[in-house]
């Protein structure tokens with residue numbers, strides 16, 4: 001298949017991009033048990049909260065745009081945007097689905113991302129993204145997310161959210177063993193993609209950017225997230241889904 005040129009000017013082999021994104025989806029499935037169920041629940045919640053198909057959707061920290069592509073296919077006619085800080089992952093989104101999904105670079109650790117993304121979204125998702133932020137930034141994230149949603153719009157934040165009580169039972173059903181394998185698969189994925197000569201400039205950009213950042217490691221309970229969403233002025237906030245130590249919060253603006 002012919003090479004595709006992403007908006008960053010990077011020429012990528014389209015078949016290779018398809019393989020990398022499929023492998024990414026597998027790696028993420030290793031991190032998040034029940035990921036397919038989570039995605040289905042998120043989509044149903046998005047359709048229910050509005051009583052119609054969403055027309056503007058934003059996936060934050062959306063990586064190579066796998067979920068964004070699924071949402072764009074599920075809701076034809078919806079304007080779906082991925083925002084991410086990582087130039088390599090954005091190049092994969094642009095290389096794979098340039099006409100289906102809009103890609104924007106943005107840093108969720110500063111409120112400027114919300115201005116850049118614009119307002120009026122029906123649905124905003126952040127899957128396995130918030131743990132990259134420091135706690136004050138994660139709290140501020142809820143203010144900014146509410147700002148970009150239209151009234152009645154839905155925010156879904158899915159991440160590691162170990163919780164009191166329920167989690168102690170659920171953790172026994174979902175031990176962290178799978179996480180070590182997922183970490184290995186993650187490292188292998190990045191090392192495979194880094195071999196592509198055409199991506200070298202973006203990898204250099206990425207290395208410089210992440211060098212100055214503390215490693216991702218923020219984890220808070222689901223109730224912490226619910227409290228942060230309510231404090232940010234969301235009208236409703238609660239648990240949408242849980243599988244082991246992973247959970248998703250839904251909040252209605």
Ligand SMILES: C[S@@+](CC[C@H](N)C(=O)[O-])C[C@H]1O[C@@H](n2cnc3c(N)ncnc32)[C@H](O)[C@@H]1O
Nearest residue numbers: 061062063084085086107108109127128129132
């Ligand atoms: C574990 S990946 C999850 C990607 C995607 N949501 C998924 O489920 O496939 C975390 C994502 O968050 C992005 N990210 C990390 N820190 C970020 C920040 N400060 N602003 C925007 N995106 C960020 C990473 O580049 C990466 O794409």
